[in-house]
Amino acid sequence: MHVGPIITVSDLDRAREFYEGGLGLTGEPTPGGWLLRADEGTVIYLLAGFSDAGTASWPVASFRVADVRSTVRRLRSRGVPFLGAAELPFQLDDDGVSADTPGLRVAWVRDPDGSVLTVFGRDPED
Template identity: 65%
Template sequence: MASRPAPFHIAPVIAVTDLDRARSFYEDQLGLEGSPAPGGGWVLAGDHGTVLNLLPDVADAGSASWPVATIRVDDVHATVRTLRERGVSFLGPDDLPFDLDDDLVSVGQDGLAVAWMRDPDGSVLTVFSS
């Protein structure tokens, strides 16, 4: 069996067209803390040492139809309500092939509760708890 390399720190890179607009969403609405990254990008810190990188000035940002990042939370319903108070919109039954409750959370996936949203460029993000 081959030896494993040193542990990796893996983080998603989300393409954005307008860094200031994206920062407003990720920092002000989602509540992440950001700082400049090498090369002109932006790095956002989450809990437990996780990070998310924003790559600015990408013309086709938001073109992925699947979630580009998922955020694990203790209580997805409470998180959805808090984020909605901050102006975040969540995808609804016309957008998703899942049954959703009144908070637009899917709870019919073997104990997994998931809600979907889009960032300002249209990239899909999820929040979930299990």
């Protein structure tokens, strides 16, 4: 069984620029939208043309990485905007990574439509 989240977008070109150019995923056309590939066979489907894209108040996709801090720094250098302390009910460190989630490090980002995504990983200190 193959499973992958579907993220609705209002503008496919703008979403592709973010997911491919910013996050570094690779993509290809798929019926109704765009298929994005990540590591370990992970995929995300972008479904285009939705005026209510980005209205979910929870993370619609999460990216597990080995080193959250270095990933956040790399993505930020590509222009990916991470959410700050004023936008989240969590304490954040100087890199914008959760400081109060024992055993886990998390950073939050919004795509161009406002959908929330997380970058997360195990805390190497726990």
